[in-house]
Amino acid sequence: MIIDTHCHLYLEEFDNDRDIVMQRAKDLGVQQFYLPAIDSSVTNAMFKMEHEYADNCFLMMGLHPCSVQENFEKELSLAYMWLQKRKFIAIGEIGLDFYWDTTFKEQQIIAFEQQMEWALEFDLPIVIHTREAMQQTIDCVKPFAQKGVRGVFHCFSGSKEQANQITDMQFLLGIGGVVTYKNAGLAETLKQIDMKHIVVETDAPYLTPVPHRGKRNESAYLTFIINKIAEVKEISAAEVAAITTNNATTLFQQERYK
Numbered sequence: 001m002i003i004d005t006h007c008h009l010y011l012e013e014f015d016n017d018r019d020i021v022m023q024r025a026k027d028l029g030v031q032q033f034y035l036p037a038i039d040s041s042v043t044n045a046m047f048k049m050e051h052e053y054a055d056n057c058f059l060m061m062g063l064h065p066c067s068v069q070e071n072f073e074k075e076l077s078l079a080y081m082w083l084q085k086r087k088f089i090a091i092g093e094i095g096l097d098f099y100w101d102t103t104f105k106e107q108q109i110i111a112f113e114q115q116m117e118w119a120l121e122f123d124l125p126i127v128i129h130t131r132e133a134m135q136q137t138i139d140c141v142k143p144f145a146q147k148g149v150r151g152v153f154h155c156f157s158g159s160k161e162q163a164n165q166i167t168d169m170q171f172l173l174g175i176g177g178v179v180t181y182k183n184a185g186l187a188e189t190l191k192q193i194d195m196k197h198i199v200v201e202t203d204a205p206y207l208t209p210v211p212h213r214g215k216r217n218e219s220a221y222l223t224f225i226i227n228k229i230a231e232v233k234e235i236s237a238a239e240v241a242a243i244t245t246n247n248a249t250t251l252f253q254q255e256r257y258k
């Protein structure tokens, strides 16, 4: 059993063939799907997907840093309302993104810290998105990690040194399609990272692994990511699947979800 720990299968990119996409993944052993939130515009689509695939889909709740804008307090209050109302697998995806736009840099930090407070309040792991802001993100997380917050740095593509800082905080690294990109250097970094720190993810429909890079990503392609990790770590794909699934179930404790 393999878990895609980060995929946005509820997005409209899958509206025409969601059943087929799910079946293709299941046929390859990818049987569970953790769906990160973005903002309130996707909440209904997430709930609908959970309703339709109740045995396989697990929802997160949170405000993505790229959705932190003028109305971020309203967005946060909606996310908080849902967290009070029902169960989620994690708070995510949350974090800092200074790549696209830094207009709301301060608000991004406020929103991120607020949501890490909720992780403590609701005893949930967090799923972190960080872009062009790795060190700031680590610095924000550190005091919360010391209070016991745990989670994943999703789509990790940093250096060995950054990986060490993250794993020192007892956080995991989400490895996705970037590991298959030749120029990214992640495969080299991964050689020096213990498998106990790793979970796998697609981030579908984004970040498609080789050989489908440039097309829409989907959870079945997790096998390309797992095969690449197996090659880099010189272990079997079955071992990669077993270890990363175990890491994910230990962190997310999905038995608490329903």
Ligand SMILES: [Zn+2]
Residues within 6 Å of the ligand: 006, 008, 036, 093, 203
């Ligand atoms: Zn994502």
